[in-house]
Amino acid sequence: MDDTTPVARSAISPAPPEIVVACWAVSGRRSTGALTLTDASPLAKVAVRADPDGELAQALGVRFGRTSRRTDALDSVGTDVLVVGSGPGEWLALGAPGRQLALTEQLRGLLERRGRVSGAASAELVTVVDLTHGRALMRLTGPAAAELLGRECAVDLTDAACPDGSALRTAVAGLATDVIRDDWDGTSSYLLHCERSSGQYLFDSLLDAGTELGVDVDGFTTPSARDERRTMYDF
Amino acid sequence: MMLIPCPWCGPRDAAEFAYLGEPAPRPDPTAASPEQWRGYLYLRHNVAGPGTERWYHRMGCRRHLLVERDTTTNEVRPHRSHVGDES
Ligand SMILES: [Zn+2]
Numbered sequence: 001m002d003d004t005t006p007v008a009r010s011a012i013s014p015a016p017p018e019i020v021v022a023c024w025a026v027s028g029r030r031s032t033g034a035l036t037l038t039d040a041s042p043l044a045k046v047a048v049r050a051d052p053d054g055e056l057a058q059a060l061g062v063r064f065g066r067t068s069r070r071t072d073a074l075d076s077v078g079t080d081v082l083v084v085g086s087g088p089g090e091w092l093a094l095g096a097p098g099r100q101l102a103l104t105e106q107l108r109g110l111l112e113r114r115g116r117v118s119g120a121a122s123a124e125l126v127t128v129v130d131l132t133h134g135r136a137l138m139r140l141t142g143p144a145a146a147e148l149l150g151r152e153c154a155v156d157l158t159d160a161a162c163p164d165g166s167a168l169r170t171a172v173a174g175l176a177t178d179v180i181r182d183d184w185d186g187t188s189s190y191l192l193h194c195e196r197s198s199g200q201y202l203f204d205s206l207l208d209a210g211t212e213l214g215v216d217v218d219g220f221t222t223p224s225a226r227d228e229r230r231t232m233y234d235f
Numbered sequence: 236m237m238l239i240p241c242p243w244c245g246p247r248d249a250a251e252f253a254y255l256g257e258p259a260p261r262p263d264p265t266a267a268s269p270e271q272w273r274g275y276l277y278l279r280h281n282v283a284g285p286g287t288e289r290w291y292h293r294m295g296c297r298r299h300l301l302v303e304r305d306t307t308t309n310e311v312r313p314h315r316s317h318v319g320d321e322s
Binding site: 155168 | 236244247248250251293296298
């Protein structure tokens with residue numbers, strides 16, 4: 001099967017024209033607007049739960065409320081993985097489209113590899129679950145991103161309280177949503193992660209709230225689909 | 236808007252939480268009388284003034300927490316058991 005056959009759809013219906021990226025049916029729309037909203041659901045999403053002070057927490061090296069982009073052995077092909085400290089003893093690992101199974105195996109193997117180095121088997125209870133098709137993920141990018149997000153949620157999004165690399169879970173448009181600040185090229189950018197069944201609603205409500213800020217839908221893309229330049233979806 | 240001080244997430248809008256009320260010790264299910272169960276399930280002190288309450292941060296860290304709230308003024312403070320562990 002070639003790369004142009006769609007085998008997956010996100011919860012958010014793609015703005016026309018519909019194209020296929022990494023086997024996902026996505027929007028091929030390209031926006032040059034200053035404030036853009038992109039359905040980033042094709043990214044691999046893997047949830048990890050473990051003792052917040054345990055060995056896996058140490059191996060991940062990300063505490064609750066922070067993120068870390070790593071290119072090391074977490075993914076064997078060397079693509080970036082964004083590890084998000086999404087809750088106390090909870091992490092969310094985001095990777096390139098299609099990498100969810102590899103990423104799940106890598107995360108499961110983290111403790112074993114540590115055990116082999118230290119010579120001690122770990123008794124820690126850890127769960128690693130692939131959530132890729134069960135969740136919606138979108139990215140809001142632009143200087144006015146915080147202003148738009150501020151209309152939908154009641155947390156302090158100033159740079160002092162929520163700098164680049166912050167992660168928090170809060171109500172956005174009344175939905176429990178992970179808000180992950182992940183700036184790109186010096187521009188404010190937020191990843192929003194919620195239940196799949198709420199994805200379309202959250203997407204639409206952000207477009208609605210951002211109408212006079214000029215928010216525009218930008219399609220999902222990977223570096224190979226565009227050019228050699230790294231893009232913010234090049235996980 | 237009422238702010239609830241979550242020991243994990245900091246102050247958050249009360250709408251993000253589920254209110255679980257006065258904490259009460261759960262009776263031993265094998266030894267408790269029906270009257271004791273009824274009291275545990277339904278009876279509350281409902282003080283007018285400061286009291287301890289359990290809340291659940293359902294839209295945030297998904298942890299249970301205790302706060303002290305004055306029911307006449309809605310002044311909310313972190314419970315003494317959480318004071319100091321706010322990061
Ligand atoms: Zn919390």
